[in-house]
Amino acid sequence: MDSKNIPQHIAAIMDGNGRWAKERGLPRLAGHREGTEALREILRACAEFGIKYLTVYAFSTENWQRPKEEVEFLMSLFAEKIESELEELMANQVKINFLGRTQEFSAELQQKMQGAAEKTKHNAGVVLNIMANYGGRAELVDAMQSMIKEQLTINNVDEETIGKHLYTKGMPDPDLLIRTANEMRISNFLLWQIAYAEIYVTPVLWPDFRREQLKEAIEAYQQRLRKFGQTEEQIKHAA
Numbered sequence: 352m353d354s355k356n357i358p359q360h361i362a363a364i365m366d367g368n369g370r371w372a373k374e375r376g377l378p379r380l381a382g383h384r385e386g387t388e389a390l391r392e393i394l395r396a397c398a399e400f401g402i403k404y405l406t407v408y409a410f411s412t413e414n415w416q417r418p419k420e421e422v423e424f425l426m427s428l429f430a431e432k433i434e435s436e437l438e439e440l441m442a443n444q445v446k447i448n449f450l451g452r453t454q455e456f457s458a459e460l461q462q463k464m465q466g467a468a469e470k471t472k473h474n475a476g477v478v479l480n481i482m483a484n485y486g487g488r489a490e491l492v493d494a495m496q497s498m499i500k501e502q503l504t505i506n507n508v509d510e511e512t513i514g515k516h517l518y519t520k521g522m523p524d525p526d527l528l529i530r531t532a533n534e535m536r537i538s539n540f541l542l543w544q545i546a547y548a549e550i551y552v553t554p555v556l557w558p559d560f561r562r563e564q565l566k567e568a569i570e571a572y573q574q575r576l577r578k579f580g581q582t583e584e585q586i587k588h589a590a
């Protein structure tokens with residue numbers, strides 16, 4: 352791995368928890384639980400590799416349609432993990448954010464999410480964005496509504512203004528988007544922010560996506576030539 356070309360911001364669609372469990376004859380919920388272990392390991396590896404932002408898709412605006420038992424399990428997993436991991440997050444200087452329409456979660460869960468964000472807000476280590484009740488389109492709708500509420504006029508709306516009204520305001524866009532379990536879809540994730548992200552899809556299921564697999568993803572990213580609309584010659588000349 353080239354330590355001079357580390358992505359600043361990695362986003363991940365943590366897919367394949369259900370398949371991981373099924374392969375082992377376990378209930379889907381066991382896959383989600385193991386998925387949290389993978390997330391812990393990836394967070395630690397991000398700190399080790401010098402990645403500043405990690406943004407993960409934990410629950411989409413569409414995930415409410417899953418069986419009630421699975422939705423309830425995921426909610427209780429979030430609550431449990433916030434409680435059990437907070438100390439370690441503090442010790443590792445992680446700043447955690449829960450981004451999405453979190454106002455639709457139970458009051459108790461909202462309180463836990465806000466408490467963890469508040470407690471870690473001055474931490475200077477990795478920024479961990481847990482996208483929860485998140486949808487890329489919903490985020491754009493929320494951004495537009497808040498711009499209208501602020502009575503912004505036509506001349507005051509440009510790309511920068513929109514960026515400032517997203518849940519991720521103030522953060523750089525992801526450089527690398529990882530999707531596990533071989534799905535070739537964006538699934539309504541970070542529609543605005545991934546405009547120039549390099550996309551890495553792997554057949555590895557999320558619970559098996561660990562430090563070594565992250566290293567492979569970063570190495571693949573380092574092989575890419577990011578052109579941002581320019582020609583290869585222009586990019587090489589500027590380097």
Ligand code: FPP
Pocket residue numbers: 365366367368369370371383386387390408409410411414428429432433481532557
């Ligand atoms: C997608 O796999 C995974 C999810 C919808 C949930 C992801 C959540 C976690 C990994 C837990 C995160 C925990 C915390 C505390 C933030 P899938 O269920 O769609 O898998 P499948 O496609 O194989 O069925």
